[in-house]
Amino acid sequence: MSKEFSTAPSEFKRAFEQNRALFAAQPAILQRFLEAQAHHIAQALTEHLPQVKFSLPDRVVAEIPQIGQPAPVAVPPAAREQSLGGLKNRIRGTNVREEVRHRLIALEQSADHAIATSASLLRYAAAIHMVHNMLPAGRSVEYRADEGEEIATLPVAPLEPESAITQASDAIAEESSADEGRGDLQVPFVPAARRFYLPQWVSFDEKDALLVGNIKEAEANLASMQRYVEILHAASSLAPYILADEEYQKKRYGMLGQLINQGRALARYKAGEIIRTIKVRAQSGNLNRGLSLSLPYYDDQELKMAQTNFEVIPAGRIMFVPAFVVRAVHEEAAKRLQDTRFNASTRKHLLVILQILEDAFSQMENKK
Template sequence: MVGGLVDRLMRSNLNLALRQRLDELESASNEPTAIAAGLLRYSLAIALVHDLLPTGRSVRYLAVDGEEIPTLPNMDQELIESALTAASDAIAEESGETESGAVIVPYVPAARRFFLPQWIAFDDQDQLLVKSISEAEAYLASMQGFVRFLHTAVGLAPYMVADEIYQQKRYGMLGQLINQGRALARYQTRQMMDTIKRRAAAHDLNRGLSLSLPYFDDQTLEMKIHPFDVIPGGRVMFVPAFVVLAARKELAKVEQDTRLDRSTRKHLLAELQMIASEFETTTQNNS
């Protein structure tokens, strides 16, 4: 029953309607009705934050270059064991060595530096820790859902922002989500660069080239696309220098784009610089 109610709560229209109805009931002249409405509001918010969201590890993140939201795991911190991810806890990975096709292994150290290791898809070098990009995207969606649960609880009962468990879960998941979202964007950017090189080698880029650069917006907490043209449509022979010039042009534009917050802009600029540097090296090697 509680689970079904929470599922309905996550729908924005019903969430708003419930808040409005609870506001009306708490303002009622009938004191028992007002008290009951307040208790219901409190119970729902507590259930969302305390009971329905998993408890993660005790973590501490570092803020990168003065960013407001800490997202970088403290590499020197002691890996404090929690009931969820104690040393005895494990995950299953496929293996041909057992009859069942699985072997039990602990979370990798890179994952255990985060709040919920089971949703970590990339290590600190952006190496994929799971079997596919689709699995990494599913993990990201789970983290986004976790944060939406927290937002729903605060929308229902604003005083939950002072709740210690809420603060712990918000801090732990927000840093993890942004870290992994940026890692996914960088991984996809490297895949895109590999695709460009492969198509260039096959002479398959002589009719124009436009790029859709993925990046993670840490204000909306979602993946977005920054599109730009490298070569206009037409019969133009591709050379890597075109990518360098286009990336540098976009660098100048993004630096002046006030629609992006400082940390998101920095993340997107780093990706553009990565593209420019990669194809600048390719140009030098070909000269």
């Protein structure tokens, strides 16, 4: 993770340290005020609220060039109350997130030193709130990149044996009403889950075996991980220098690797479900009127599940044979090899899923 941290541009590190020092220079009561306003801003950015209101403080401690040292400076009352969004914006379809960012940048460029300093403080406080307060911290993890890939997604740590001693990061606390007053029940995570940053959202082991109750739970876990990364992105969009924050780097590294790993596993698992469904329908003769497939994959550029659609058997009275699937997979793979919309790692992942499909029906064809 130190390597990840060192990739932050020097200007980001400098800006981050300057804003951190500026925030630390404010009186405690003013810091609490800024944190409260930052909460409103962060909520609007991450929950896509149609409107956001926040206030600048009545005064800030800022560097005064004339005296060469920090001193309290009053913020003009007319500039304190800020309101963005509302009915007009909903009609226009304006993005409040962009409005907030542009407003804070505009305020930072104000000729009034107190207004500019207040905006800088709010931008810093909102980004810190999103990274440090809105997102749970996870385990210390290390991933490695698969061959030919840039993003590290494969846990390096070996599978740990079950232990009688359970640490806080090894289990999730469940409170039972039947045992009220007796404390939380520590439910250990399986060893495969403990290799990742936040084990509570791990749905598949290294062999794509489902670790949760059903596929809906796996999809919910993936959605939680995607929201985690979206909040990190919202913070870096608001204050790009937050990339130099060590906590940001730890959380981004830990969750990005886990998200892509589990997204790909979910896609492979769903591909297996599709294979099983096709085989069942083929045995019952329900595929003799055509077959089209929507094959899932995980797009690690967009960081979301996607699907590729292709025809296996055209509509009509054509008897299903496994060779049709093999041929369709070959054609689809050839198309994706030439598709410039995919980056190398997403294309590789999709080709793996197509290969799973081909192998399943090649074996079925050979058994005939």
